[in-house]
Amino acid sequence: MGLFDSIRGEFIDIIEWTDDSRDTIVWRFPRHDNEIKMGAKLVVRESQTAVFVNEGRIADVFQPGTYTLQTQNMPLLSTLKGWKYGFDSPFKAEVYFVTTRQFTDMKWGTQNPVIVRDPEFGMVRLRAFGAYAAQVVDPAALLRELAGTDPQFRTEEVQQYLRQLIVGKLGSALATAGVPMLDLATQQEAIGTRLAGVLSEELKPVGIAVPKFIIENISLPPEVEEAIDTRSRMGIAGNLDQYTQFRAGDALSTAAGTPGNGVGEGMGLGLGMAAGQRMAAALTPQPQPAAPAPAPSPAPAAGPPPLPVQEQWFIGVNGTQQGPYDRAALSGLVSAGTLTRATLIWKDGMSGWLPAEQIPDVGGLFAAVPPPLPPQA
Numbered sequence: 001m002g003l004f005d006s007i008r009g010e011f012i013d014i015i016e017w018t019d020d021s022r023d024t025i026v027w028r029f030p031r032h033d034n035e036i037k038m039g040a041k042l043v044v045r046e047s048q049t050a051v052f053v054n055e056g057r058i059a060d061v062f063q064p065g066t067y068t069l070q071t072q073n074m075p076l077l078s079t080l081k082g083w084k085y086g087f088d089s090p091f092k093a094e095v096y097f098v099t100t101r102q103f104t105d106m107k108w109g110t111q112n113p114v115i116v117r118d119p120e121f122g123m124v125r126l127r128a129f130g131a132y133a134a135q136v137v138d139p140a141a142l143l144r145e146l147a148g149t150d151p152q153f154r155t156e157e158v159q160q161y162l163r164q165l166i167v168g169k170l171g172s173a174l175a176t177a178g179v180p181m182l183d184l185a186t187q188q189e190a191i192g193t194r195l196a197g198v199l200s201e202e203l204k205p206v207g208i209a210v211p212k213f214i215i216e217n218i219s220l221p222p223e224v225e226e227a228i229d230t231r232s233r234m235g236i237a238g239n240l241d242q243y244t245q246f247r248a249g250d251a252l253s254t255a256a257g258t259p260g261n262g263v264g265e266g267m268g269l270g271l272g273m274a275a276g277q278r279m280a281a282a283l284t285p286q287p288q289p290a291a292p293a294p295a296p297s298p299a300p301a302a303g304p305p306p307l308p309v310q311e312q313w314f315i316g317v318n319g320t321q322q323g324p325y326d327r328a329a330l331s332g333l334v335s336a337g338t339l340t341r342a343t344l345i346w347k348d349g350m351s352g353w354l355p356a357e358q359i360p361d362v363g364g365l366f367a368a369v370p371p372p373l374p375p376q377a
Helices: 003-009 075-081 139-147 156-176 181-206 222-237 240-256 262-283 327-336
Strands: 024-028 041-044 048-054 057-062 065-068 094-099 103-109 114-118 122-136 152-154 208-219 313-317 320-325 344-347
Touching (some): 024 139, 041 048, 057 075, 122 181, 156 181, 181 208, 313 327, 320 327
Antiparallel strands (some): 024 094, 024 152, 041 065, 114 122, 122 208, 313 320, 313 344
């Protein structure tokens, strides 16, 4: 600042700021040696606040309005200066104008994908971008924590910090939203509203709030988009057989449309013949299929055959009838000597009693008796 500027500053008695940059958050009123005359006019417009700083300490904060600077309307600064009885001489103080309007041209985006777990597709990498609005809600905190003594604090100086904070919170917001990936588009507004509240609470110590957070788009990896497209095409096809025919038709059409390709020409001819055959089949009346025959009743479960009827034998021993016996019991009687060759025996179907040796079924139970030895010479 030159000599003329310093002399002109002695006569300036209006302190104001008209912003035409659209991106300035804090602007320091220029004054030679920071001298302000007592009785000067302070004009604070709507969407502005004026902060007085004395010897590095925030003294007074003025809301929108027009003020005549006197010791009465600067209580804290008067206390710091020790003005007990009024004071009309120039005093030293820095005046910072802080914009309190919303900055709506703030953009954000994920430089690296955010990994979330989806119940249908598993681990998925998502990218997103959008815009948000930032607003100063506590000018004193902003000066203490971010702006400091910067004479012109712009949005670009804080935008990178906000973008990193947004990306850091976005992953947890998407992961805890409990919304399937295919339904994220319908829930973008709700997720944005939730993120605006979380970011405002996080930025409260530095005097900034995020009143509006917009998610413009959430994009998926190419392989997931391809899987979704394939599933959509399968849904249109209706079933797997039709989908297979559909894909085969795509491949044949692509090959047939390739110029100078013998295979394509042959496939094109084959497609024409197939189309003709299908047209002819469509025009030919088709016989009505016969009614299906009723299904045969199930065969009963297989079981064992009935037991054979056991033979019942009766024997006569000492004029007494004994029995009945089966064949195994007769064998035991032969071994015991009760049944001999001469024993009378009968069973159902015989006309009368006969000796056991005359019945073929029983005679085999007796051991063969060797013939008598020949006489010795």
